Amino acid sequence: MILTVTLNPALDLTYEVEQLRPYATHRVSAVHERPGGKGLNVAGVLHALGEPVLATGLLGGPTGARVQALVDAAGLPSSFAPIAGETRRTVTVADRTDATGLWEPGPVVSAAEWSAFVARFRALLDGAAAVALSGSLPAGLAPDAYAVLIEIARSLGVPSVLDTSGEALRLGLLAGPTLAKPNEAELAALVGSSGSSEPGIRSLLAPGSAAVVVSRGPRGLHAVTADGSWRAAPPSALRGNPTGAGDACVAALARGLRDDTPWPPLLADAVALSAAAVAAPVAGSIDIERYSQFKEAIDAGTDG
Amino acid sequence: MILTVTLNPALDLTYEVEQLRPYATHRVSAVHERPGGKGLNVAGVLHALGEPVLATGLLGGPTGARVQALVDAAGLPSSFAPIAGETRRTVTVADRTDATGLWEPGPVVSAAEWSAFVARFRALLDGAAAVALSGSLPAGLAPDAYAVLIEIARSLGVPSVLDTSGEALRLGLLAGPTLAKPNEAELAALVGSSGSSEPGIRSLLAPGSAAVVVSRGPRGLHAVTADGSWRAAPPSALRGNPTGAGDACVAALARGLRDDTPWPPLLADAVALSAAAVAAPVAGSIDIERYSQFKEAIDAGTDG
Numbered sequence: 001m002i003l004t005v006t007l008n009p010a011l012d013l014t015y016e017v018e019q020l021r022p023y024a025t026h027r028v029s030a031v032h033e034r035p036g037g038k039g040l041n042v043a044g045v046l047h048a049l050g051e052p053v054l055a056t057g058l059l060g061g062p063t064g065a066r067v068q069a070l071v072d073a074a075g076l077p078s079s080f081a082p083i084a085g086e087t088r089r090t091v092t093v094a095d096r097t098d099a100t101g102l103w104e105p106g107p108v109v110s111a112a113e114w115s116a117f118v119a120r121f122r123a124l125l126d127g128a129a130a131v132a133l134s135g136s137l138p139a140g141l142a143p144d145a146y147a148v149l150i151e152i153a154r155s156l157g158v159p160s161v162l163d164t165s166g167e168a169l170r171l172g173l174l175a176g177p178t179l180a181k182p183n184e185a186e187l188a189a190l191v192g193s194s195g196s197s198e199p200g201i202r203s204l205l206a207p208g209s210a211a212v213v214v215s216r217g218p219r220g221l222h223a224v225t226a227d228g229s230w231r232a233a234p235p236s237a238l239r240g241n242p243t244g245a246g247d248a249c250v251a252a253l254a255r256g257l258r259d260d261t262p263w264p265p266l267l268a269d270a271v272a273l274s275a276a277a278v279a280a281p282v283a284g285s286i287d288i289e290r291y292s293q294f295k296e297a298i299d300a301g302t303d304g
Numbered sequence: 305m306i307l308t309v310t311l312n313p314a315l316d317l318t319y320e321v322e323q324l325r326p327y328a329t330h331r332v333s334a335v336h337e338r339p340g341g342k343g344l345n346v347a348g349v350l351h352a353l354g355e356p357v358l359a360t361g362l363l364g365g366p367t368g369a370r371v372q373a374l375v376d377a378a379g380l381p382s383s384f385a386p387i388a389g390e391t392r393r394t395v396t397v398a399d400r401t402d403a404t405g406l407w408e409p410g411p412v413v414s415a416a417e418w419s420a421f422v423a424r425f426r427a428l429l430d431g432a433a434a435v436a437l438s439g440s441l442p443a444g445l446a447p448d449a450y451a452v453l454i455e456i457a458r459s460l461g462v463p464s465v466l467d468t469s470g471e472a473l474r475l476g477l478l479a480g481p482t483l484a485k486p487n488e489a490e491l492a493a494l495v496g497s498s499g500s501s502e503p504g505i506r507s508l509l510a511p512g513s514a515a516v517v518v519s520r521g522p523r524g525l526h527a528v529t530a531d532g533s534w535r536a537a538p539p540s541a542l543r544g545n546p547t548g549a550g551d552a553c554v555a556a557l558a559r560g561l562r563d564d565t566p567w568p569p570l571l572a573d574a575v576a577l578s579a580a581a582v583a584a585p586v587a588g589s590i591d592i593e594r595y596s597q598f599k600e601a602i603d604a605g606t607d608g
Binding site: 015017020021022023024025026027028029030031062065066069091093095097098099100101102103104105 | 321325328331332333334369370399402404407408
């Protein structure tokens with residue numbers, strides 16, 4: 001199975017209102033509730049594809065129990081470590097124009113809880129063909145948390161995909177994940193806009209790393225390895241919800257690592273799956289029919 | 305004890321943000337969580353005063369369980385009836401300027417659940433010296449729900465205070481609650497602005513009703529009975545949080561009914577307790593020290 005790690009999951013609430021007006025009171029016409037966090041989105045996409053997957057991470061408090069119940073109701077296998085702090089909620093207020101986000105700060109994780117998670121992670125890797133590490137770190141964890149997990153995965157021979165930002169990304173890259181998937185903004189924050197050239201991206205490859213895959217929104221994916229690069233792009237601009245497209249891309253990359261898929265078909269698949277996520281209404285889900293259509297239409301080419 | 309009824313309670317969440325900007329994403333700096341709903345505020349004020357109180361109403365789903373846990377943690381005695389639907393949340397986004405409200409629609413209550421609640425209500429009245437009926441009705445309940453409860457209370461000799469709005473208020477008034485406490489806007493919605501004269505208010509008294517008490521914000525209270533009227537006002541304009549002032553007023557009125565307090569001291573007490581609620585930071589709590597100060601300062605007079 002593919003193991004997905006979500007250290008800072010959330011209960012994602014979406015409130016539909018007619019129009020958000022600051023300092024007014026709004027009757028919410030509909031409430032949608034789903035398990036949130038990038039790693040859970042990756043797991044959801046893999047599960048929708050029928051791939052064996054196991055979601056792990058940290059959950060705590062009544063909101064954590066709610067996330068667990070929603071994960072269970074979706075039939076998604078999971079093995080989360082309990083924490084004393086309370087899992088965060090996110091509230092997205094969707095009106096006719098656009099969406100407004102309110103993100104709770106999330107729990108503080110203790111050193112003992114982190115140690116217990118690391119032991120669980122090590123045990124779960126026993127059955128894992130690949131591992132995806134996604135999203136932000138909760139308070140209390142050192143910024144090298146992903147680096148620690150990447151080193152354990154490598155020591156056990158399990159390939160890893162890292163999708164995070166900032167210091168967690170910088171330190172994670174130094175530990176040599178098999179793949180890292182920054183988007184352009186995350187890459188620029190790390191290396192500056194001048195560093196987003198191919199040699200700049202290549203300089204991020206640590207010993208043990210196979211590639212950095214940069215997601216560039218509607219312009220598709222750019223994979224840079226030690227001795228080459230590949231690009232793939234969707235056939236046309238897509239309308240839909242771009243939230244979750246990066247997580248679908250990570251799902252495709254993790255599956256590709258498991259199957260040793262060569263770059264051209266792997267990138268084509270990752271672009272098609274991302275596009276199928278844009279076509280689906282909520283993050284963590286995909287439009288399976290459009291996925292097949294996109295797969296046929298997208299051709300990956302090499303460059304560089 | 306005094307029984308308080310909350311048919312549509314809520315989990316009240318307050319999110320502190322720097323400034324609410326539509327279509328941006330906000331990091332919430334602090335989250336506050338409390339049991340909400342007007343009847344629970346009334347119960348909270350009575351409990352803070354050391355008065356024996358019992359909170360009843362309808363709770364369901366994980367959010368209902370969370371409200372129950374918060375009620376228990378506050379040491380507030382309660383006997384809520386379970387429902388299958390999920391208790392609503394309210395989210396208040398507080399920034400440096402003011403507050404923005406987002407109210408979930410709340411559960412739908414079935415006929416069987418309502419019957420079970422009515423049976424519970426009847427049983428709980430056995431030990432009640434007064435009952436306060438507060439707030440909106442959840443979907444699925446007929447607008448005469450409060451009228452049904454008022455008739456049962458009267459048949460058992462328990463005086464009642466009704467604090468609601470719209471059709472639930474209109475039908476409730478016809479059933480003859482001992483007291484009703486509309487605010488000026490609720491009264492105007494019922495009888496038109498011309499009907500808010502003293503004879504207009506008096507016309508709302510049904511057989512069995514002792515008085516209608518109109519709350520007029522900073523201008524205080526106006527009690528109208530079959531043969532007289534009384535007014536009381538705070539000593540000066542108050543700064544603070546007016547949410548919950550009406551619930552503190554209902555708490556004072558319910559206690560006054562229990563103790564057969566004459567109108568002048570009862571109205572003075574209700575104004576002082578409302579002012580003490582304005583002085584406290586959150587609804588359902590009071591500033592006990594300022595309550596004593598206000599009580600000394602406020603003098604009720606008769607007119608009409």
